[in-house]
Amino acid sequence: MLTNIESRDAVTLIQVQEERLDAHNSPELKNQMLKLLEEGNHRMIIDLQDVRFVDSSGLGALVSGFKNASARNGSLKLCGLQPQVQSMFELTRLHRVFDIFSDRHQALSSFQDLSEQT
Amino acid sequence: MSERIFLDISFPYETDYLCLIGKIGEQLAWNLSSFSGDRETLAYHVNLVLTEAVANAIEHAADNRSSPFLHVTIRVENGLLTIRVFDQGPGFSLCDVQESCDDTLEEHGRGIFIIKSLMDRVSYIKLDDGHVLEMEKNLY
Numbered sequence: 001m002l003t004n005i006e007s008r009d010a011v012t013l014i015q016v017q018e019e020r021l022d023a024h025n026s027p028e029l030k031n032q033m034l035k036l037l038e039e040g041n042h043r044m045i046i047d048l049q050d051v052r053f054v055d056s057s058g059l060g061a062l063v064s065g066f067k068n069a070s071a072r073n074g075s076l077k078l079c080g081l082q083p084q085v086q087s088m089f090e091l092t093r094l095h096r097v098f099d100i101f102s103d104r105h106q107a108l109s110s111f112q113d114l115s116e117q118t
Numbered sequence: 119m120s121e122r123i124f125l126d127i128s129f130p131y132e133t134d135y136l137c138l139i140g141k142i143g144e145q146l147a148w149n150l151s152s153f154s155g156d157r158e159t160l161a162y163h164v165n166l167v168l169t170e171a172v173a174n175a176i177e178h179a180a181d182n183r184s185s186p187f188l189h190v191t192i193r194v195e196n197g198l199l200t201i202r203v204f205d206q207g208p209g210f211s212l213c214d215v216q217e218s219c220d221d222t223l224e225e226h227g228r229g230i231f232i233i234k235s236l237m238d239r240v241s242y243i244k245l246d247d248g249h250v251l252e253m254e255k256n257l258y
Contacts (some may be wrong), residue, residue, distance in 0.1 A: 016146075023173035053140070053162070055169045056228035064225050070162035084162045091235055092228050 001028035005036070011111050012041040013104060021051050021058030027091035029058075033076070042074025045063075045107045049080030054088050066098060079107040121152045123194040128187040131176050139172050139190060140165040143201070146192060153257050163236045163255075164199070168192075170229040171203040178207035185248060197258040203255050206248035212240065 001018035005069075014032070018025060035046065046062065062078070069076040079101040081089065089095040101107040123146065126231050129135045147153070147161035168190070175188055183206035193200045212230065239254040 020137055022136050022140075022169055023177070024132075024136050053165065053169075054175065055166060056226075056232055057173060059228060060225040063223055067223055068224075084159075088166075088232075091232065093222075099221065 001025045001032070001087065003029070003032060005032075007041075008108060009112065011034065011043045011045060012036055013045045013047060015047040016105075017050050019051065020053040020055075021048070021061070022053065022055045023057035026055075026057045026061035030059055030061040030064050033061075034068055037065075037068050037072055041113055042069060042072050044069055044074065044076045045104060045111075046076065046078050047080045047086060047104050047107075048082070049079060049103070051085055052082055054085050058090075059092060059094060061069070062098070063094070075111070076102065077107050078092075079104050079112065119149060121194055123192070125152075125190075125192040126193075127190045129190075130177050130186060131183075131188050133173065133176060135188075136169050136172060141167040143168040143192060146194070150194065150233055150257065151152050152197075154230070155257075160257075164201075167233045167236055167253055168201060168203075170233050171201070171253065174229055175203050175205035175207065175251070178210065179205060180248075183207075197256060199255045199257055201253045203251045203253075204245070204248060205251070209244065209249045210242070212242045 004015040004017060006013050016029065021029065032108040066076045080103055081100060099110065101110065127139065127142065131137065135252050144165040146162040147164045148157060153160065172188065172190065185206065189204040191202045233253060237253040237255050241252045243252060
């Protein structure tokens with residue numbers, strides 16, 4: 001699983017640098033997210049701009065990250081979904097669960113807006 | 119004369135092959151000369167249902183299976199796409215699969231739901247040495 005992980009303004013940004021997120025590589029992403037959360041990174045953005053294909057295991061890994069972040073009073077947001085990937089979230093109704101942004105800048109801004117409100 | 123294609127593929131029970139089998143299905147969809155619908159969506163859906171069905175067969179494969187290879191056939195005939203994924207696991211019931219994904223934060227259980235949503239007919243049939251998940255889609 002190729003990922004690029006960086007920290008910006010107390011938000012951890014994970015860019016998945018794979019064409020596919022499926023049953024073969026999604027367990028690795030799930031473990032990476034959990035490790036980062038356990039290290040105290042509770043505000044997370046998953047950038048899927050390079051991902052052209054996602055299956056139910058990939059969706060399940062993201063749901064796992066979402067639940068683990070929420071359980072720590074954190075937040076996991078998504079950005080950069082390609083149209084066919086977006087359609088999978090809509091088919092499974094997960095677009096109503098996740099905060100989804102068009103790109104990382106908008107996703108980062110949403111965390112900053114939240115900080116200003118609190 | 120209508121287009122006829124038959125692919126018969128066997129490969130190890132390993133998730134390393136998910137990408138390959140999915141892309142074979144995707145490329146087949148792109149190559150259907152007589153299909154006039156949304157080819158990009160069809161290609162994505164064929165890739166996806168193959169990936170889901172094969173991943174399911176690998177996950178539920180029995181340890182004492184008689185063959186080291188997972189067997190998949192893809193047939194196009196008379197405007198009908200038929201994908202069969204054979205497994206040697208203990209099997210499952212299609213009826214147990216959730217009919218919708220509303221308000222669920224389960225990490226598993228969406229694969230068969232996705233297949234049933236994207237294909238026109240799905241059946242799971244008991245065989246002498248396992249099961250076959252049969253998925254059909256009308257192309258015209």
